[in-house]
Amino acid sequence: DFYEEKPSISGMTEQDVTEYRNSSKIRVSGFDVPRPVKTFDDCGFPPPLMSAITKQGYEKPTNIQCQALPIVLSGSDIIGIAKTGSGKTAAFVLPMIVHIMDQPELGKGEGPIGVICAPTRELAHQIYLETRKFAKPYGLRVCAVYGGMSKLDQFKELKAGAEIVVATPGRLIDLLKMKALTMKRATYMVLDEADRMFDLGFEPQIRSIVGQIRPDRQTLLFSATMPRKVEKLAREILSDPVRVSVGEVG
Ligand code: ADP
Ligand code: MG
Numbered sequence: 001d002f003y004e005e006k007p008s009i010s011g012m013t014e015q016d017v018t019e020y021r022n023s024s025k026i027r028v029s030g031f032d033v034p035r036p037v038k039t040f041d042d043c044g045f046p047p048p049l050m051s052a053i054t055k056q057g058y059e060k061p062t063n064i065q066c067q068a069l070p071i072v073l074s075g076s077d078i079i080g081i082a083k084t085g086s087g088k089t090a091a092f093v094l095p096m097i098v099h100i101m102d103q104p105e106l107g108k109g110e111g112p113i114g115v116i117c118a119p120t121r122e123l124a125h126q127i128y129l130e131t132r133k134f135a136k137p138y139g140l141r142v143c144a145v146y147g148g149m150s151k152l153d154q155f156k157e158l159k160a161g162a163e164i165v166v167a168t169p170g171r172l173i174d175l176l177k178m179k180a181l182t183m184k185r186a187t188y189m190v191l192d193e194a195d196r197m198f199d200l201g202f203e204p205q206i207r208s209i210v211g212q213i214r215p216d217r218q219t220l221l222f223s224a225t226m227p228r229k230v231e232k233l234a235r236e237i238l239s240d241p242v243r244v245s246v247g248e249v250g
Contacts, residue, residue: 012035012036012038017035017036020036020038020066021036021067024036024063024066024067024246025063025246025247025248026063026064026066026067026244026245026246027244027245027246028067028242028243028244029242029243030076030240030241030242030243031240031242032074032076033071033242034070034071034073034074035070036066036067036070037061037066037069037070038060038061038066039060039061040053040058040060040061042070043061043069043070043073043094044073045094045098046098046101048137048138049094049097049098049134049137051137052133052134052136052137053090053094053134055133056133058090061087061090062086062087062090063082063086063246063247064080064082064086064087064088064091064244064246065087065090065091067244067246068080068088068091068092068244069091069094069095071242071244072091072092072095072218072220073095073098075218076218076240076241076242077218077219077220077238077239077240077241077242078220078221078238078241078242078243078244079221079222079223079226079234079238079241079242079243079244080092080220080221080222080223080244080245081222081223081224081225081226081243081244081245081246082222082224082244082245082246082247083224083246083247084224086246086247088192088222089126089127089130089192090130090134091222092116092190092192092220092222093127093130093131093134094134096114096116096131096164096188096190097134097135097138097140099113099114099187099188099218100113100114100138100140100163100164100188101138103187105185106163109184109185110161110181110182110185111181111182111183111184111185111186112143112162112163112164112165112181112183112185112186113163113164113185113186113187113188114163114164114165114186114188114189114190115164115165115167115172115183115186115188115189115190115209115213116131116164116165116166116167116190116192117167117168117169117172117189117190117191117192117197117206117209118166118167118168118192118193118197119168119169119192119193119196119197119199119200119202120146120168120196120200121146121147121148121168123192123193123196124144124145124146124166124167124168125144125146127166127192128142128144128166131164131166135163135164140163140164141160141161141162141163141164142162142163142164142165142166143157143158143162143164143165143166144166144167145158145165145166145167145168145171145172145175146166146167146168146171147168147170147171151171151174151175151178154171154175154180155175155178155180158175158180158181159180159181162181165181169197169202169205169206169209170202170205172205172209173205173208173209176209176212183209183212183213183214184214186213186214186217187213187214187216187217187218188217188218188220189210189213189217189218189219189220190219190220190221190222191206191219191220191221191222192222193222193223193224194221194222194223194230194233194234195223195224195225195226195227195230196224198227198229198230198233203229203233206233207233207237210237219237219238219239219241221233221234221237221238221241226245
């Protein structure tokens with residue numbers, strides 16, 4: 001059996017893990033899948049991030065977070081499938097903060113390290129607000145890039161520097177063309193609500209953006225549903241992803 005799990009950080013036996021996944025309706029596939037966590041403490045987050053989590057009123061991780069957090073923290077690519085309202089945002093934002101703070105070159109170079117794409121300005125704005133709360137204790141700059149706001153202001157903000165960009169694909173492409181930012185430092189890429197981005201016709205933009213990000217990036221794809229065309233894109237742009245689904249979806 002080549003499927004071997006990493007040592008538990010929460011003292012669970014293999015049987016505990018299976019029972020825990022079943023009771024939380026968590027299904028996983030992939031190699032070396034880390035065990036799910038039961039608490040945010042199990043994730044080993046540094047104190048400023050733990051304080052921000054507490055301040056948000058998050059007492060314990062949601063089902064998708066329990067399994068997705070240790071996977072993403074291990075550096076693996078992920079396909080995360082769970083219905084709306086299940087807490088997918090924190091599942092990619094919290095590990096992103098850890099990823100950025102781990103960069104030896106942080107403070108040097110230019111362009112965002114974390115890039116998050118979402119289908120609509122409303123969704124991008126929600127992600128922006130949540131990201132800001134967790135980025136604040138570290139002084140990380142978050143730039144929102146979507147329509148309905150001044151492109152010139154966004155251009156200036158990007159020029160001034162941001163470690164994190166939350167964007168809709170169309171506006172991000174515009175600003176990349178205007179050379180408002182470079183992707184050469186980006187190593188953490190999130191595609192949120194991938195199914196909706198497809199429905200809105202953003203596939204070419206997504207491919208263009210991903211094509212500008214170095215191949216050794218960590219790539220995360222989250223979706224409420226997993227139609228075949230999204231599965232195909234995921235196969236092309238993620239490397240050896242772990243797939244996690246929660247509930248009846250996927
Ligand atoms: P999704 O992206 O899966 O639709 P969200 O990330 O938008 O879900 O989260 C849905 C709601 O749940 C938000 O209001 C968010 O603040 C809240 N939430 C997320 N994680 C937790 C948690 N661990 N404990 C309590 N509330 C949470
Ligand atoms: Mg969401």
